[in-house]
Amino acid sequence: MSLLASSADTRATGLIELPARTARPRRRGSGLALRIAGPVVLVLGWLWASASGTLSPALLSSPGQVLDALRELWSSGQLGDALSVSLTRAGLGLALGATAGLVLGVLTGFSRLGEELLDSSVQLLRTIPFLSLVPLFMVWFGIGETARVVLIAVATSFPMYVSSSGGVRNTDRKLVEAVRSFGMGRLALVREVVLPGALPALLSGLRLSMTLSVIALIAAEEINSTAGIGYLMATAQEYSRTDILTVCILIYALIGLAADGTVRLLERLLMPWRTQGVRR
Amino acid sequence: MSGTPATATRSQPAGQDVAPGPATAVRLRGLRRTFGTRHVLDGVDLDIARGEFVALLGASGTGKTTLLRILGALDGHDAGTVLVPKARTVVFQEPRLIPSKRVLANVTVALPRGARTRETGLRALREVGLESHAKAWPATLSGGEAQRVALARALVREPELLLLDEPFAALDALTRLRMQDLVGELCRVHRPAVLLVTHDVDEAVRLADRVAVLRDGRLVTDEQITIDRPRDTADPRFAALRTRLLTDLGVHPVSPKELPA
Numbered sequence: 001m002s003l004l005a006s007s008a009d010t011r012a013t014g015l016i017e018l019p020a021r022t023a024r025p026r027r028r029g030s031g032l033a034l035r036i037a038g039p040v041v042l043v044l045g046w047l048w049a050s051a052s053g054t055l056s057p058a059l060l061s062s063p064g065q066v067l068d069a070l071r072e073l074w075s076s077g078q079l080g081d082a083l084s085v086s087l088t089r090a091g092l093g094l095a096l097g098a099t100a101g102l103v104l105g106v107l108t109g110f111s112r113l114g115e116e117l118l119d120s121s122v123q124l125l126r127t128i129p130f131l132s133l134v135p136l137f138m139v140w141f142g143i144g145e146t147a148r149v150v151l152i153a154v155a156t157s158f159p160m161y162v163s164s165s166g167g168v169r170n171t172d173r174k175l176v177e178a179v180r181s182f183g184m185g186r187l188a189l190v191r192e193v194v195l196p197g198a199l200p201a202l203l204s205g206l207r208l209s210m211t212l213s214v215i216a217l218i219a220a221e222e223i224n225s226t227a228g229i230g231y232l233m234a235t236a237q238e239y240s241r242t243d244i245l246t247v248c249i250l251i252y253a254l255i256g257l258a259a260d261g262t263v264r265l266l267e268r269l270l271m272p273w274r275t276q277g278v279r280r
Numbered sequence: 281m282s283g284t285p286a287t288a289t290r291s292q293p294a295g296q297d298v299a300p301g302p303a304t305a306v307r308l309r310g311l312r313r314t315f316g317t318r319h320v321l322d323g324v325d326l327d328i329a330r331g332e333f334v335a336l337l338g339a340s341g342t343g344k345t346t347l348l349r350i351l352g353a354l355d356g357h358d359a360g361t362v363l364v365p366k367a368r369t370v371v372f373q374e375p376r377l378i379p380s381k382r383v384l385a386n387v388t389v390a391l392p393r394g395a396r397t398r399e400t401g402l403r404a405l406r407e408v409g410l411e412s413h414a415k416a417w418p419a420t421l422s423g424g425e426a427q428r429v430a431l432a433r434a435l436v437r438e439p440e441l442l443l444l445d446e447p448f449a450a451l452d453a454l455t456r457l458r459m460q461d462l463v464g465e466l467c468r469v470h471r472p473a474v475l476l477v478t479h480d481v482d483e484a485v486r487l488a489d490r491v492a493v494l495r496d497g498r499l500v501t502d503e504q505i506t507i508d509r510p511r512d513t514a515d516p517r518f519a520a521l522r523t524r525l526l527t528d529l530g531v532h533p534v535s536p537k538e539l540p541a
């Protein structure tokens with residue numbers, strides 16, 4: 001192209017040439033491959049450490065032993081049962097806690113009265129470490145399922161509360177003013193403008209709540225439980241079965257990973273307007 | 281892209297495609313930008329000389345903002361050559377002030393801190409007549425005032441190329457006239473090359489040295505305005521140029537035979 005100014009010209013005139021957009025058709029798998037690379041390296045390191053004897057089996061079983069333990073637990077049905085019990089506890093607690101946090105958060109974020117009434121009390125309760133509530137809950141609810149679910153619900157409600165009240169409070173006031181002038185009622189306003197606007201905050205709150213739900217699950221399953229992953233771990237600990245302990249830890253990790261993936265998916269599904277960024 | 285796309289009535293200095301000289305501020309050749317499968321800009325050729333004020337007209341959705349964003353390096357192009365000076369600033373349709381910074385801090389944003397920056401910031405505010413608002417929060421400004429702050433923010437950087445994307449569109453008619461005068465005057469003082477994107481034919485003719493019309497992805501008109509300043513809408517040459525530009529924009533279907541094919 002004769003029209004292109006050579007770089008010498010460019011320098012002489014003090015102009016710079018802007019580069020054209022380079023079409024970068026990222027291969028579909030490459031993002032996924034990069035994500036998987038980290039865990040794969042970790043497992044390979046573990047394999048090598050076990051095989052070379054650096055890692056004594058008394059401290060941590062080798063990947064092969066862990067796999068055997070997994071197969072054994074799975075075929076005996078122990079793992080399936082434990083998993084379903086634990087997931088039910090965590091899911092139920094999370095659903096209750098996140099909903100409570102969301103409702104309270106929207107109330108305090110959206111209405112002045114709500115904030116004045118609720119915020120200081122919730123902030124006060126929030127500073128109590130939820131683990132310290134375990135003995136009290138056992139007195140109140142006995143040692144049954146209720147105490148466990150309530151503990152998880154309490155633990156998960158606070159991050160959701162903080163994120164949602166902050167997100168709702170940061171709604172674009174001009175937008176609220178504009179739709180109000182079209183005669184939108186308060187409830188519709190919350191549903192159609194405020195909540196979608198606060199979604200990024202809500203989802204990051206959900207992310208934190210999900211992490212806490214697993215932590216609270218572990219705490220809850222220490223309460224004299226007779227089923228669940230925590231129970232499995234307690235038994236394994238008695239017999240020093242590091243392979244089973246490792247299986248349980250890996251399962252906790254996988255639950256966390258699945259939770260994170262769920263939120264990612266929700267972000268994509270619930271906020272389609274964010275992916276097609278129009279910056280103006 | 282092959283060869284030189286012929287462009288209507290180019291009125292660029294003497295030669296057709298001489299290499300850019302020290303007097304060139306912007307050079308576009310065969311510029312193309314594609315969204316999906318649609319070529320929004322398709323073969324735009326444009327030269328702007330240093331200190332020259334060019335107005336770009338075009339119907340809604342013809343790609344004026346896209347062109348301006350490419351010149352500001354806010355968006356990329358798909359094909360063609362884009363030569364621009366290093367110091368470029370943009371005034372957008374909305375003020376885009378940072379709500380958490382006071383007016384003066386907004387003007388001097390991203391400049392090195394210090395007494396000298398403060399002084400140049402205040403001078404720029406004085407030029408737009410807002411020195412007394414230096415400590416105000418952006419939310420307390422009126423629309424026109426906020427836009428003037430945005431103008432001061434663009435000018436304080438001594439740009440070689442000033443990009444204006446319908447900066448007066450959201451203002452009332454009176455303020456708009458005042459702002460046009462202000463911009464005209466400030467550009468005469470600071471002499472940046474200016475590209476003003478606008479819908480308003482009168483505004484373009486009042487302010488610019490040259491006016492271009494964008495249609496179907498390319499510049500269909502690009503001509504020097506020879507009317508003496510100050511330009512008066514009552515001037516018959518003003519009216520004639522306005523009619524011609526409106527026709528190019530597809531607005532004045534006077535008689536069927538004058539309609540573009």
Ligand SMILES: Nc1ncnc2c1ncn2[C@@H]1O[C@H](COP(=O)(O)OP(=O)(O)OP(=O)(O)O)[C@@H](O)[C@H]1O
Binds near residue numbers: 277315320347
């Ligand atoms: N990010 C984007 N994705 C897809 N299409 C886009 C995008 N940005 C702009 N377009 C399309 O490109 C075309 C030109 O847009 P542009 O904003 O440049 O128009 P414009 O001439 O500035 O219009 P107006 O005068 O209304 O501001 C429009 O039809 C628009 O739909």
Ligand SMILES: [Mg+2]
Binds near residue numbers: 344345346
């Ligand atoms: Mg535009």
